[in-house]
Amino acid sequence: MxxxxxxxxxxxxxxxxxxxxxxxxxxxxxxxxxxxxxxxxxxxxxxxxxxxxxxxxxxxxxxxxxxxxxxxxxxxxxxxxxxxxxxxxxxxxxxxxxxxxxxxxxxxxxxxxxxxxxxxxxxxxxxxxxxxxxxxxxxxxxxxxxxxxxxxxxxxxxxxxxxxxxxxxxxxxxxxxxxxxxxxxxxxxxxDTDGGEVAEARADFEAASETLAEAASSGVSVLPVFATQADGWWMAKAQDDPQLKMYADLGVTFVDPGGEDYFWQPVGWEEVPGFPSDVLLYSLRFSMTPEEIAAQPTAAALPAVRAGQLHPWKYIGPDYVSQAAYMEELAGYLEQAEDVTA
CATH class of the missing domain: 3.40.50.1980 (Nitrogenase molybdenum iron protein domain)
Structure with a gap:
C-alpha cells in the first residue's frame, strides 16, 4: 500500500x-x-x-x-x-x-x-x-x-x-x-490461469468483491493510517493506493485527507481530531498498535477509536487469493461498524 x-x-x-x-x-x-x-x-x-x-x-x-x-x-x-x-x-x-x-x-x-x-x-x-x-x-x-x-x-x-x-x-x-x-x-x-485452482481463486475473488460492495453500501467512512509517536499521523489517499482504490471502486467510502502530496497526508498529533471516521484501519507494518493508538490523547478522541472500531490494514499482494481473503475480512468490519461520526 x-x-x-x-x-x-x-x-x-x-x-x-x-x-x-x-x-x-x-x-x-x-x-x-x-x-x-x-x-x-x-x-x-x-x-x-x-x-x-x-x-x-x-x-x-x-x-x-x-x-x-x-x-x-x-x-x-x-x-x-x-x-x-x-x-x-x-x-x-x-x-x-x-x-x-x-x-x-x-x-x-x-x-x-x-x-x-x-x-x-x-x-x-x-x-x-x-x-x-x-x-x-x-x-x-x-x-x-x-x-x-x-x-x-x-x-x-x-x-x-x-x-x-x-x-x-x-x-x-x-x-x-x-x-x-x-x-x-x-x-x-x-x-494454468484458465482452470484449476486459479479459476477457483478467481471465483472466490469475484464473490468477495460482491460481498465487500454490499457491506460498503452502508456508507460508513474508513480511514487507513500509519502512525508512530515520532512521526505522527499519516493518512493514506485511497486514489493513490491501488489496493484501496480497488476497494473504493467497489463502494468503500474512504476519508479524503486532502493535501498536495502523493499517497500520504501526514499531520501532527494535535491535528488528528480533525480527521474523524467511523472505521480506522491501522497499518500492520511498523505502525502503532490499537492499544497504543487508544492511549494517545488526541487519537483517543476519534469516534472510531472511542467506538473500538479499529481494524488491521493488511498490505497483501496483487493476486486473487490474498485479496479475496482480505476483502472478506474488510467486509466483516464494515458490516459490524456503526455510524459514529454523524
Missing part, C-alpha cells in the same frame, strides 16, 4: 527510507523494447516477457527459479510458484502475506528496505527477479531513471541485475488491473 510499503511512511528524516515510499525504476542489463507490456513468442524457442517499463527480458528457456520482492513472490506463490529467495521491508517470516507458508526452502535475503544480501541472493541462483515500481505522483505515470521498489539506489539495483534480470510490475491505478498483470506473469511462468 506501500506506497505499498502498504503503504508505510518511513521516518521523514531518513533519505533512504523516504525514497522507499516512492521507489520505482529501470534496471541495467535488459533489452529495451517498444512493444506493449506482455509476453511474446521468443525467437528460436526461447522465452521473453515485456515488463511494465517496456523492457523485455529474454532467456533461452522459461525461468523456473524466481526471486524478488515479498509482495510479488507471495502472490506468485499463491498461484503455485514457490520462490527461491525473497526480500522486502520486513522479513517474510513477519509478513502477513506469507502467513501459513513453510519458508524452510526459501532464502530470506532482505528484511529491511534497500538491504539485500547479494551473496545470499546469488547463492539462491534465480533465473529472474520480480519487483514492483511506483509512480512519483498522483498522475499514475511511471517515470524513467529511478531505482525500483526495494532497491537502495540505481547502483544497488544494477548490482542485483547482475545476478538475474529484473521484471517490474507497475503498482499504479487499481489493484484489479495489477492483479491481471501479475496473472499474465504467472501464465508466462507456466501457470
Amino acid at each position: 506501500h506506497p505499498r510499503t502498504e503503504g508505510v511512511p518511513l521516518h521523514r528524516t531518513s533519505r533512504r527510507l523516504r525514497r522507499g515510499l516512492l521507489a520505482l525504476g529501470l534496471t541495467a542489463g535488459l533489452t529495451a523494447c517498444g512493444a506493449a507490456a506482455g509476453t511474446e513468442p521468443a525467437a528460436e524457442g526461447g522465452w521473453e516477457f515485456t515488463d511494465d517499463t517496456g523492457r523485455t527480458v529474454r532467456l533461452d528457456e522459461a525461468p523456473e527459479r524466481i526471486a524478488g520482492l515479498n509482495d510479488l513472490t507471495a502472490s506468485l506463490w499463491n498461484y503455485g510458484i514457490e520462490p527461491v529467495a525473497t526480500f522486502g521491508q520486513t522479513s517474510a517470516e513477519d509478513d502477513v502475506a506469507f502467513e501459513g507458508r513453510d519458508l524452510g526452502d526459501v532464502a530470506i535475503v532482505g528484511s529491511a528496505y534497500g538491504e539485500i544480501d547479494l551473496e545470499a541472493l546469488a547463492a539462491a541462483d534465480p533465473d529472474v527477479i520480480v519487483a514492483t515500481i511506483y509512480p512519483d505522483d498522483s498522475s499514475g505515470e511511471i517515470p524513467e531513471g529511478k531505482e525500483g521498489y526495494g532497491f537502495d539506489d540505481l547502483d544497488h539495483e544494477a548490482q542485483v541485475a547482475e545476478i538475474a534480470p529484473i521484471i517490474r510490475i507497475a503498482y499504479t491505478g487499481s489493484a484489479a488491473d495489477v492483479i491481471e498483470r501479475v496473472l499474465e506473469l504467472a501464465e508466462a511462468l507456466g501457470v
Whole structure:
C-alpha cells in the first residue's frame, strides 16, 4: 500500500527510507523494447516477457527459479510458484502475506528496505527477479531513471541485475488491473490461469468483491493510517493506493485527507481530531498498535477509536487469493461498524 510499503511512511528524516515510499525504476542489463507490456513468442524457442517499463527480458528457456520482492513472490506463490529467495521491508517470516507458508526452502535475503544480501541472493541462483515500481505522483505515470521498489539506489539495483534480470510490475491505478498483470506473469511462468485452482481463486475473488460492495453500501467512512509517536499521523489517499482504490471502486467510502502530496497526508498529533471516521484501519507494518493508538490523547478522541472500531490494514499482494481473503475480512468490519461520526 506501500506506497505499498502498504503503504508505510518511513521516518521523514531518513533519505533512504523516504525514497522507499516512492521507489520505482529501470534496471541495467535488459533489452529495451517498444512493444506493449506482455509476453511474446521468443525467437528460436526461447522465452521473453515485456515488463511494465517496456523492457523485455529474454532467456533461452522459461525461468523456473524466481526471486524478488515479498509482495510479488507471495502472490506468485499463491498461484503455485514457490520462490527461491525473497526480500522486502520486513522479513517474510513477519509478513502477513506469507502467513501459513513453510519458508524452510526459501532464502530470506532482505528484511529491511534497500538491504539485500547479494551473496545470499546469488547463492539462491534465480533465473529472474520480480519487483514492483511506483509512480512519483498522483498522475499514475511511471517515470524513467529511478531505482525500483526495494532497491537502495540505481547502483544497488544494477548490482542485483547482475545476478538475474529484473521484471517490474507497475503498482499504479487499481489493484484489479495489477492483479491481471501479475496473472499474465504467472501464465508466462507456466501457470494454468484458465482452470484449476486459479479459476477457483478467481471465483472466490469475484464473490468477495460482491460481498465487500454490499457491506460498503452502508456508507460508513474508513480511514487507513500509519502512525508512530515520532512521526505522527499519516493518512493514506485511497486514489493513490491501488489496493484501496480497488476497494473504493467497489463502494468503500474512504476519508479524503486532502493535501498536495502523493499517497500520504501526514499531520501532527494535535491535528488528528480533525480527521474523524467511523472505521480506522491501522497499518500492520511498523505502525502503532490499537492499544497504543487508544492511549494517545488526541487519537483517543476519534469516534472510531472511542467506538473500538479499529481494524488491521493488511498490505497483501496483487493476486486473487490474498485479496479475496482480505476483502472478506474488510467486509466483516464494515458490516459490524456503526455510524459514529454523524
